[in-house]
Amino acid sequence: MSAITAELVPERDVTYGRSPLSHFAADVWVLTKRSIARIRREPETLADVTIQPVIFILMFAYVFGGAIALAGGGNYHEYLIGGMLGMGLAQTAPGVAVAMVTDMSTGLIDRFRSLPMSRWAVLAARSIAELLTQMIGAVVVAGVGLAIGWRVHTNAADVIAAFALALLFGYAFTWAGICLGMTLRSPEAAQQAGFILFLPMIFISCAFVPIQGMPGWLQPIAEWNPMSAIATACRKLFGNPNPAAAIDSWPLQHPELAVLCWSAVMLAVFAPLAVHLYRRKALG
């Protein structure tokens, strides 16, 4: 029988003495692997970046699409994908919140905090695992898009820029989801709050319908909605129909810059806030 405790663990068995950065990287890697292992065991957890976008695309392309007139004309199927990409990645945030609340409520985060591990590795690993998930989501959206007739009319650099912007945007939203998860008590509450916060945000934008069709008082909200910025940026970079280009509003005239700004603002607000909330929870 092996002794459970040992005052001295063999030196070669421990990583004490390595630099804090290498500890941080190792912890983030271990925890990211944890999330990947979970996805491999339960692929259905990917539903929010696979099945859900497919349903949205098919519904809008074949059910609502026919009733939506694009100002300036153009194919709705080509219009749709730019909006779907940003929306599809950003809407994973409620799932992040649920995962955070679950870890908190099962005591797993407490266990992590009692270990000699890097303190922020938990948050960093969560955001990286989510980024990997979002990459899968981006591939799914593009694949379904190609199947329903979406085409790009620009060069590879522009297409890469569009996907990079969408992933950056999604990554920024992940941190909002982490904050949300840290302020709520139950996974159900996180699910509800995510729905209530994100649904209006998705629909009061040009993600699915042109802003021109909205009542005048709603238009400024839609114009400044970050979701409109990412949809417009993607359409512009893909060379797809882009009615928002006709609207004289700063974020729609400079959509790539607007996406960068929104992402930077969200990261600047939510990443430190997430760390703060984590710390506050940690110290009671």
Next chain:
Amino acid sequence: MSEAPAIEAEGLVKNYGKTRALTGLDLVVPAGTVYGLLGPNGAGKTTAVRVFATLLRPDGGRAQVLGHDVVNQAAEVRRRIGVTGQYAALDEYLTGRANLVMIGQLSRLTASAARRRADEMLERFSLTDAAARAVKTYSGGMRRRLDLAASLIGYPSVLFLDEPTTGLDPNARAMTWELVRELAAEGTTLLLTTQYLEEADQLARRVAVIDGGAVIAEGTPDQLKSAVGGEHLEVVLAFGSDVEAAITAVKPYATGSIQPDEDGLRLSVPVTAAEGLTTRVVRALDNAGVQVNDVTMQRASLDDVFLSLTGHLSGSEDDSEGSDAA
């Protein structure tokens, strides 16, 4: 093992809003022993453990684990402790083995050492057969075992067990007790909270009784019991015996007043336990011509201790511990 104490707390204070969870808790836990924190729900046991485990910052006072301050030297504390709470803190979707390897690596073991250690622990906790299954398929007892294994993976010198047997069936409880004894024999310091007086009595070398966020009594289980009234002899008389004669016969051995029960068949005689006392009392009763059916030495249980110290029985209070403020 009488060097520096494993855990030392001075005047610990912790408030959750208006709830005063700890109100000046003092504690010294010697290294290498099993120490029991005994108290009803809401007494502050869990809060105290969370402070020692660096999960909670105290509002006042200070605490050290193995000479390291839990606030300022939290990292030093964390590499030497293991924590097991009331609920299994595991990743439901990972296998049992993957959980242990992950915790091992996060405890700063190298990947290969973590794998080796995980297999050792699985073996020791009889979980080898279930090692490749996701934890969500585990029974409650298996989860607890895996959780204990996880808290031991980083070779802790001090182990915190917060109500380790709450909700366990008698079999699983016996297993946990056995493990606690083994760990203690190997030199681990164990701080164990419990509402079960019997558990503290069985396992702990010393016990602190906590109520209202502070220690109200401390000592070995035996010391606590004798402080509360010590021993008494229960004398059961044969039917029709002369109660007065019996009382007169045992009076020289009593340390206080002798209480006959209502039907005069049973005497409760407070005594100081000594070698051969029971024999002498039986002989005295025999010499006085009193027929006796039974004489037994009764010692105060920790239940009596608890009742006399707090005015209520353990577990009879039901307000929640501050653990939800986590």
